[in-house]
Amino acid sequence: MSSEIIHVIGIGNRTRCDDAAGLEVVRQLKMLPVEGIHYRELTDGGIQLLDMWDSTDSVIIVDAVRSGFPAGHIHRFDAHRNDIPHFPAKKTTHSFGLGDIIELGRNLQRLPRNLIVYGIEGTWFKYGIRLSPAVETSVGIVAKSIHEALRTRVVGNPATKIHLDLLLP
Amino acid sequence: MSTRTIRVDYLTRVEGEGALYIKIDDRAVRDVKLSIFEPPRFFEAFLKGRHFTEAPDITARICGICPVAYQMSSVHAMEQALGLRINGPLRTLRRLLYCGEWIESHTLHIIMLHAPDFLGYEDAIQMSRDHPQIVKQGLKIKKIGNQLVSLIGGREIHPINVKVGGFYKLPSRKQLNSLLEDLKWARDAAREIVLWTAQLPFPDFKQDYTFVALSHPDEYPFNEGRIISNSGLDIPPEDYEIHFTEEHVEHSNALQSSQDHSKPYFVGPLARYNLNYHKLAPIVQETAKECGYGPECTNPFQSIVIRALENLQALNEAVEIIDDYEPPEEAALNVEPSRGVGYGCTEAPRGILYHRYEIDDRGLIVNAKIVPPTSQNQKQIESDLHAFVTQHLDLNNEELTWKCEQVVRNYDPCISCATHFLDLKLDRS
Numbered sequence: 338m339s340s341e342i343i344h345v346i347g348i349g350n351r352t353r354c355d356d357a358a359g360l361e362v363v364r365q366l367k368m369l370p371v372e373g374i375h376y377r378e379l380t381d382g383g384i385q386l387l388d389m390w391d392s393t394d395s396v397i398i399v400d401a402v403r404s405g406f407p408a409g410h411i412h413r414f415d416a417h418r419n420d421i422p423h424f425p426a427k428k429t430t431h432s433f434g435l436g437d438i439i440e441l442g443r444n445l446q447r448l449p450r451n452l453i454v455y456g457i458e459g460t461w462f463k464y465g466i467r468l469s470p471a472v473e474t475s476v477g478i479v480a481k482s483i484h485e486a487l488r489t490r491v492v493g494n495p496a497t498k499i500h501l502d503l504l505l506p
Numbered sequence: 507m508s509t510r511t512i513r514v515d516y517l518t519r520v521e522g523e524g525a526l527y528i529k530i531d532d533r534a535v536r537d538v539k540l541s542i543f544e545p546p547r548f549f550e551a552f553l554k555g556r557h558f559t560e561a562p563d564i565t566a567r568i569c570g571i572c573p574v575a576y577q578m579s580s581v582h583a584m585e586q587a588l589g590l591r592i593n594g595p596l597r598t599l600r601r602l603l604y605c606g607e608w609i610e611s612h613t614l615h616i617i618m619l620h621a622p623d624f625l626g627y628e629d630a631i632q633m634s635r636d637h638p639q640i641v642k643q644g645l646k647i648k649k650i651g652n653q654l655v656s657l658i659g660g661r662e663i664h665p666i667n668v669k670v671g672g673f674y675k676l677p678s679r680k681q682l683n684s685l686l687e688d689l690k691w692a693r694d695a696a697r698e699i700v701l702w703t704a705q706l707p708f709p710d711f712k713q714d715y716t717f718v719a720l721s722h723p724d725e726y727p728f729n730e731g732r733i734i735s736n737s738g739l740d741i742p743p744e745d746y747e748i749h750f751t752e753e754h755v756e757h758s759n760a761l762q763s764s765q766d767h768s769k770p771y772f773v774g775p776l777a778r779y780n781l782n783y784h785k786l787a788p789i790v791q792e793t794a795k796e797c798g799y800g801p802e803c804t805n806p807f808q809s810i811v812i813r814a815l816e817n818l819q820a821l822n823e824a825v826e827i828i829d830d831y832e833p834p835e836e837a838a839l840n841v842e843p844s845r846g847v848g849y850g851c852t853e854a855p856r857g858i859l860y861h862r863y864e865i866d867d868r869g870l871i872v873n874a875k876i877v878p879p880t881s882q883n884q885k886q887i888e889s890d891l892h893a894f895v896t897q898h899l900d901l902n903n904e905e906l907t908w909k910c911e912q913v914v915r916n917y918d919p920c921i922s923c924a925t926h927f928l929d930l931k932l933d934r935s
Contacts, residue, residue, distance in 0.1 A: 384618075388649060433618075437631050444634040445642055 341394045344375045345483060346386075348400040348435065355408075355459025355472045359399040362455070365480040371487040383433050387447050395451035397483055400435055401459040401472070408460035409471030411479060416443070416452035455479050508532060510903065524919075526910065527757075528895055535895050538888045540914075541757040553874040558584050558843060558865050559670055565861070565876065566664045569920060571614070574607040574655060575854030576876075577668040578729055579861040584670045587848025587865055588841055595834035596672045597729070602682075602827045603658040603668070604728040604852075608820040609651030609692070611855035612775075612813045615918045616703065617644030620810045623912045624706035640702060643695050647817070650685070650692045654824060657681055672838030682828045689828065693821040697793055700814040704797035708807045709909070713893060715804060715886070716769065717777035720853050726785040726819055727778065729852045734781055735771070743851035746860050752877060763882040770885035773857025774917060775812045779803060790819045806890060806916040813918070843869025854879050856918050880919045887917055 347363030350356040360378045367376050377389075390396060402412060414421050421436040433441070435454070442448040457479060461469045468476065510530045529537040549568055556564060561580040566573035578600060585592060592600070617640065618630040627633040634641040652662045657677055659665025667674050718739065720731030734740045741749060750771075752761040765771045783791070783801035794800070794815055803812060845867040851860045857879030864872040890913050898906060 384645060384648070387645065433631075437629070440631050441634055441641075444631070445638050445645075 342375070342392065343373070343395045343397075343487070344377060344389065344393050345397045345487070346377045346379060346389075346399070348379050348381070348398065350380055351466060352464060354461035354463055354465045354467060355457075355469055356401045356462055357466070357468065358401040358457040358459060358472050358476050359455075361468060361473075361476045362399045362457075362480045362483070365476065366484055369484060371484065374487055383438065384441075386435075386438050387442055387445070390442060390447060390449045390452075393449045396449045397453045397455070398435065399455040399457070399479060399483075401462075402456035403459055403462065404456075406458040407471070408458055408469055409475040410458040411475050412454075412456035412458070414454045414456070416448060416454060421454060455483075524758075526891070526914065528891060528910065530895065530899065533899055535892050538892045538895075539757040540884055540888050540891075542884075550874045550876055553863075553871050556871050558587075558863070558869045558871060559841075561863065561871065561874075562668045562670065563664075563666070566668075568876070568878070570663045571611050571920060572607060572854045572856065572859075573664050574603055574659060574668075575852060575859050576861075577659075577665065578604060578852040579850040579854075579859045579876075580863075581668060581670050581850070582729060582852060583848040583850030583861040583863050584865070585841075585848065586850065587846035587863060588670070588844055589846070590671060590839060590841060592672065592839065595832055596838075598827055598831075599658060599673065599676070599834065601725075601728050602824060603655065603665075605820040605824040605827070606651050606654030606658065608855050609696075609817060609824070610648045610655065611651075611918075612817040612820070613644050613648040613651060613696075613699075615855075616699065616810055616814055616817065617641060617648075619918070620813075620915055621703070621706070623908075623915060624708070624807075624810070640699070643699065647692045647695055647699075647821075650688045651820075653688070654685060657685065669838055671841040672834070672836070674837060676833050676837045679831055679833060682831050686825065686828050689821060689825050693818065693825055696814070696818045696821050697789070700793050700811065700818055701797060703811045703814045704799070706810065708805060710805070711807060711894060711897070712804045713806070713890065715776075716765065716771040717780045718765070718771045718773050718858065718882075719777040719781045720851060720858060721781060722785070724785075726782055726787075726823075727853050731851075733851060733858065735765075736781060739765075742849075743860065744849040746849065746851060746877075747862070747875070750860075750877070750882070752881065758884065761877075761881055762884045763877060764885055770889045771882065772886045773879045773882050774809070775816050775855075775857075776803060776806060776809050777857065778853060779812045779815065786815070786819055787822045789822055790815050793818060806913070809916050809918075843867065856880055856920055857882060878920070880917070883917050883919065887914055887919070890916070 345363060345366060347359035349359040351360055363376050363378050416439050421439045457472055457475045459472050525541040527539045528535060549565065553561065553564060561584055562577040565576035565580045568576050622630050622633045625633060630641060655665060656662045660667035716735055716737050718733065718735045720727035721734040722731035732740055732742055733746060739749065750763055750765055751767055752763050755762050780802055799811065847864045849862050851858055859879055860877040862875040866872055891910055894913050898909060
């Protein structure tokens with residue numbers, strides 16, 4: 338078993354429809370957990386993420402986004418290779434956004450060795466507990482892809498990166 | 507008539523959502539409106555009919571940054587209504603909890619929200635590129651404050667261990683000692699932050715303020731004291747509503763407070779500092795002097811330094827409390843419901859936070875009044891903006907807009923608290 342510490346983190350709000358997308362992905366992953374993986378559901382992806390990353394080798398984060406793409410569109414970013422866009426519609430005045438935290442982590446050299454971010458484009462952000470149909474479909478796709486990537490990762494070699502080049506249908 | 511309009515849709519680096527409109531014509535400021543459009547939250551309404559024991563947990567939800575302040579004001583008010591007084595180690599433990607909140611709240615504002623203004627950065631993220639060490643230091647201090655709140659309060663945000671009469675569970679000496687080395691490190695780091703903030707460039711802007719804060723004969727105020735001002739006010743909390751009133755203004759979802767029905771007043775670190783300087787610990791007074799600060803400071807832009815001094819105060823007190831900690835005999839005093847009215851006024855990081863409750867003989871809340879510090883500062887913020895813009899009409903719109911946002915950030919406003927984020931519009935007409 339690899340000694341690599343891997344976290345899968347879903348961020349969102351269960352009472353704001355598609356804003357629960359990240360939480361729903363993690364909820365589905367926890368139904369069939371992969372041994373050795375830490376699954377977290379957070380309502381706020383603020384400064385606490387930096388503390389969490391300090392003791393983590395690899396992180397996958399899933400969050401809902403709103404950037405004008407069609408509902409259900411899946412964004413995927415490698416934080417060490419891509420700039421994470423700031424999605425203005427998801428900006429909150431009550432804490433720092435995920436894009437800000439990643440950039441802060443980069444500036445302070447506090448990013449985990451691997452950091453992959455999935456953004457699922459939402460369309461319903463009103464009060465409610467249902468996902469829109471397109472987001473519900475994408476949640477299933479992302480959850481399945483992450484599960485497969487974690488399940489098939491090379492074990493036994495602590496120096497091996499987990500394979501996060503997921504093929505999305 | 508020459509006109510000028512400046513607009514900011516959302517003021518950043520404040521907590522919550524608000525807008526600001528300033529109208530200037532013929533080189534005079536005609537109108538200033540601080541519009542808080544964060545939706546009203548009706549806590550005073552839905553506290554009615556709840557049991558008095560629920561007040562700390564319900565009111566803590568008003569704010570994620572200063573929940574301890576709400577819990578403290580509510581428990582003190584309830585305890586007064588029920589004829590209960592907390593003394594000794596339980597009282598000390600409450601001060602320690604409050605220290606934790608001041609540390610995390612003040613550090614967040616100093617480093618992540620306010621400092622970027624003085625160095626010309628759009629935000630702390632940009633600032634962290636060129637000043638990573640100070641940001642790292644600030645985040646580490648904040649984390650230690652959060653850990654202290656979590657240890658005593660049971661949780662970092664919306665603590666769950668506070669109750670009327672004391673606590674549900676007491677921390678052990680061993681648990682508190684586990685934080686001691688970190689707190690000592692943080693105290694030294696906080697002193698460095700004071701020195702760092704004192705070197706920031708400040709506009710020359712001083713006003714004749716009415717400062718209002720708690721005052722206690724023996725200590726820098728947290729939980730208890732009389733309400734005093736630099737204009738002679740000296741009253742118990744139960745007389746607060748005689749001297750301070752709230753009104754609804756059309757342009758804001760948050761009620762605005764005033765003294766004697768019309769006058770603005772100033773609460774928060776600058777007020778506490780000016781009214782309680784000699785109660786600061788020696789290390790804090792010495793550090794202040796080292797930076798050239800004496801007992802009086804009336805430049806709101808320098809509130810960042812004062813806030814940093816208060817941060818040092820809280821850390822020093824936390825170390826001293828833990829060094830001398832003896833666990834209370836019981837986690838809480840026994841409380842029985844009875845009819846009464848109680849008043850609580852404690853010093854939230856942003857200023858005095860007033861609660862008043864009436865409870866019936868079953869212990870149910872009949873009515874409640876909560877006045878947060880940001881509500882109390884609204885009028886003063888508008889007054890500062892009026893004065894500042896009047897003195898700086900020569901600035902171009904972009905620079906003046908930024909400075910106006912900075913004027914608001916001087917107060918570390920918590921707009922969510924005030925409603926039970928800022929969109930600035932400067933209209934030069």
